[in-house]
Amino acid sequence: MRKLFLWILIGMSVAATAQVPPAAPHRSSIYLKYGTHRLGQRQDAMMERWRNYGLGQFIHWGVYALTGGHWNGKIYPGAAEWIRSWKEMPKDAYDNLYKEFNPSQFDAKAWARQAKEMGARYVIFTTKHHDGFCMWPSKYTNYTIAATSYKKDIVKEVVEAYTNEGIDVYLYFSVIDWNHPGYRVSLKTAEDKKEYESFKTFTANQLKELLTLYPQTKGLWFDGTWDAAWVQQAGFADSLEKELRAMIPGLIIGSRFRADEYGRRHFDTNGDLMGDYEQGWERKLPNTIEDVHGNDWDCVMTIPENQWGYHSKWLGHVKTSTELIEMMVRSVSLAGNFVLNFGPDGKGLIRPEETRLAKEIGQWMKVNAAAIYDATYAGFEKPEWGYITKNRNAEKYYLVVFNSPVKGAINLKLPAGKGISKLYDLDNNSNSYTPEEVHKSSSGSEFYIHLKSQPATPKVIVLELSDNEGKSGVQYEKAKT
Ligand code: JFZ
Numbered sequence: 001m002r003k004l005f006l007w008i009l010i011g012m013s014v015a016a017t018a019q020v021p022p023a024a025p026h027r028s029s030i031y032l033k034y035g036t037h038r039l040g041q042r043q044d045a046m047m048e049r050w051r052n053y054g055l056g057q058f059i060h061w062g063v064y065a066l067t068g069g070h071w072n073g074k075i076y077p078g079a080a081e082w083i084r085s086w087k088e089m090p091k092d093a094y095d096n097l098y099k100e101f102n103p104s105q106f107d108a109k110a111w112a113r114q115a116k117e118m119g120a121r122y123v124i125f126t127t128k129h130h131d132g133f134c135m136w137p138s139k140y141t142n143y144t145i146a147a148t149s150y151k152k153d154i155v156k157e158v159v160e161a162y163t164n165e166g167i168d169v170y171l172y173f174s175v176i177d178w179n180h181p182g183y184r185v186s187l188k189t190a191e192d193k194k195e196y197e198s199f200k201t202f203t204a205n206q207l208k209e210l211l212t213l214y215p216q217t218k219g220l221w222f223d224g225t226w227d228a229a230w231v232q233q234a235g236f237a238d239s240l241e242k243e244l245r246a247m248i249p250g251l252i253i254g255s256r257f258r259a260d261e262y263g264r265r266h267f268d269t270n271g272d273l274m275g276d277y278e279q280g281w282e283r284k285l286p287n288t289i290e291d292v293h294g295n296d297w298d299c300v301m302t303i304p305e306n307q308w309g310y311h312s313k314w315l316g317h318v319k320t321s322t323e324l325i326e327m328m329v330r331s332v333s334l335a336g337n338f339v340l341n342f343g344p345d346g347k348g349l350i351r352p353e354e355t356r357l358a359k360e361i362g363q364w365m366k367v368n369a370a371a372i373y374d375a376t377y378a379g380f381e382k383p384e385w386g387y388i389t390k391n392r393n394a395e396k397y398y399l400v401v402f403n404s405p406v407k408g409a410i411n412l413k414l415p416a417g418k419g420i421s422k423l424y425d426l427d428n429n430s431n432s433y434t435p436e437e438v439h440k441s442s443s444g445s446e447f448y449i450h451l452k453s454q455p456a457t458p459k460v461i462v463l464e465l466s467d468n469e470g471k472s473g474v475q476y477e478k479a480k481t
Contacts, residue, residue, distance in 0.1 A: 034234040034260045035268035037242075041296055042276055046218070046250030049168070050277070051296060052392065053121040054332050054372035055365070056339035058172075058300050059111070059158075060126050060308040063098045063133045066346040068312035080343065081309030084131050084178060095179065098133055101148045106348025108154075108161035114350065115167055118358040119365030121373070122168040124221045124300075124339060125158050127210060129172075129309070132179025136213065140205045143179045159214045168218040170252070171210055175203060176224030186228040196229055204240050211247045219252030220244065221279075231259040254279030254298075285327060286334050289377055298337035301327060303357060310343040310351070318353065321360035322402075325458055326387075328361075328372060329400045333387040335377040367427045368460045371398035385410045386458070397463040398426065401455055409439070409448040414465065420447065421466035425459070433461075 041047070060081055069080040071089045078086065084094040115123060128134050136155035137146035145154050159169050177183045182199030184192050211217055224230075230237070237258030245251050255266040255275040262269045266280050277296035283306065285299050286292050301324070304314040319327075328338035340361075344350050350358075365372065371389050378390035378397050386402040401410055414420070420438060425431040431452065439448040449461065 030269050032260050032262075032268055032270060034238040034258070035270060036272040036274045039272060041294070044250060046252065047276060047296070050122075050219070050252055050337070051376070052374040053168070053337050054369075054375060055119050055328055055361075056122040056124065056170075056298065056337055057115045057118065057120040057167075058124045058308075058339050058341040060129065060172075060310075060341060060343045061154075062126055062129050062135060062309065063094070063101050063131060064129070065103075065310040065344060066097055066100060067094075068310050068345065069307075070312065075313060077315060079306050079308055080311035081129050081131075094131070095143075098143065098148055101145075101346070102150045103344075103346060103348030106150075106154070106157075106344075108157035109164075111158070111344070111350065112161040112165040112167060114355065114358050115162065116165045117362040118340075119362055119369055119372070120167055120340075122170060122218070122337075122339075123158070123162050124170040124172050125155065125162075126172040126174075127155050128174055128177070128206070130174045130176040130178055130224055132177040132183075134206075136210065138206055138209060140202055140209065141180070155210070155214060159216055163216045169214070169216060170219040170221050171214070171217055172221040172223060173207065173210070174224035175222065175230050176227065177203075184227075184229045187232065192229075200233065200236055204243075207240070207244055208247065211244060211251075215248065217248060217251070219254075219276075220257075221254060222257040225256055225258070226265065231263045231265065234259055234261045234263075252276050256280070281336065285330055286336070288382070289334055292334060292336065296336070298339055299327070299331050300339045300341060302341050303354060308341055308343060310345045312345075314353070319357075321357050321364070322458065324357065325361060325364055326402055329387045329389065329402075329458065332372050332375050332389050333377060333382075333400075364457060368398075368400075368458070370396075370426060370462075371400055371460045379415065381413060383411065395465055397465070399449075399461040399463055401451070401459045401461070404454050405451075407448070408454070409450045410461075411441075412447045412449060412463075413445055414447065416445075418465045418467065420463065422462070422464035423449065424462050425452065426462050427460070 064081045064083055067083050069076045069083060071083065074088055076083045076086045083089055084091065127136060132143055134141060134144035136144065136153050138144050162169050180199055180202055182195040182202065184196050187193050187196055241253060241258060253275050254277050255273055256279040257275060259265045260268040266274065266278065268274050273295045277298060281297050281299040283301060302308060304318050305316040307314060324340060331338035342350055342354050374392050375389040375398065376392050378388040380388045384403065385405050386400045389398045399410065423433040423438065433449060437450045
């Protein structure tokens with residue numbers, strides 16, 4: 001609507017004055033029927049809540065967990081949840097594997113408790129991955145949990161257990177569906193088009209079914225939307241998105257759902273974000289605040305290099321808790337959320353490596369969560385020693401030190417006209433820094449804070465600013481060389 005108005009306005013000014021119209025801020029003036037629904041960030045309470053999460057958990061769980069990346073004595077080195085696409089894996093063998101899916105050890109409450117202890121404030125759960133297997137008893141296909149000997153509705157158990165722990169639930173849904181007869185990668189023939197219509201109806205039905213069965217759902221995390229066939233469904237996807245949003249007020253949908261009428265995904269032809277947050281930060285992170293263009297975003301991250309579903313042999317580098325904590329802090333310092341992936345095994349157990357990392361992150365969060373929850377970009381230049389975050393509702397800054405400085409002091413450039421009013425260790429509020437421990441550079445704009453000890457884990461110092469430059473800090477003495 002806003003777009004249409006803008007278009008008319010620009011059109012009128014051209015007609016009236018025959019001059020070049022002033023450029024609309026950062027946008028070209030192409031009228032899009034299926035472009036973004038909104039310019040700028042959402043300002044409602046639900047989106048505010050999303051923005052404040054800081055840390056989330058992703059769970060990839062499905063039939064693929066039974067293979068653990070193995071078939072017939074061979075190891076599939078790719079992402080375990082993709083094993084069905086491996087040439088060595090017979091399709092019908094995979095498509096019959098679900099009969100053996102009976103995760104006797106699955107305990108949604110234990111998962112939720114662990115996620116809570118780790119500090120996750122939201123969870124994204126795979127209701128259906130590319131294989132098409134439904135972790136809920138969908139009435140639109142037989143390829144579901146109801147057809148296994150396990151029978152029980154896994155999505156329901158996850159939604160209830162996590163909701164009871166106060167963790168918001170988001171449903172992952174793959175549009176790619178290797179099991180549905182109408183699914184196509186591209187539409188080459190009239191037959192393809194006809195078949196794909198049945199697939200579109202099926203997809204819409206399943207999504208509405210999910211939101212009806214699990215009204216606690218806070219959002220949908222879409223995937224597998226890059227195929228040409230889907231990209232051509234701009235109008236269909238646009239109205240489906242509106243219908244889904246109408247079912248749950250405040251529902252959150254990222255930028256990986258639909259394309260505009262020119263086939264542009266994530267950002268429409270005018271360069272505007274489609275959906276509520278940018279959903280392209282997958283196993284990568286922005287470097288600067290400019291990289292995120294003022295949009296909300298989250299980063300989804302694997303513990304090994306590229307395994308989402310359970311793979312019994314993690315190859316390559318496995319991230320440490322310190323590395324993961326650093327990625328989380330970096331995300332928050334650039335106004336995003338960090339979501340860590342878990343891939344439970346075929347029995348329903350979370351592997352020991354993941355449990356250990358969850359514990360270690362949780363221990364850090366117990367002390368330092370204030371730097372993550374309700375926190376965001378602080379407006380400072382990125383320091384070499386780590387990251388700075390800021391509480392969204394207070395003038396409190398969190399200096400998160402990762403690289404122990406050789407000098408034993410961290411430097412900090414304050415915004416003009418600001419002085420330090422309070423400075424203390426987050427793990428010990430009474431541990432304030434004295435003026436003697438805060439040294440000023442000769443120019444006066446830079447401070448050197450002498451750390452009380454070499455931090456063993458990423459350490460957080462809280463900074464509160466006052467409006468005048470104050471008297472904080474004594475002159476910093478440079479080494480004479
Ligand atoms: C997709 C899936 O194929 C994968 O199995 C997993 O579920 C992951 C979360 O999402 O993989 C992608 C999707 C998008 C990109 C990379 C991998 N991307 O945009 O770079």
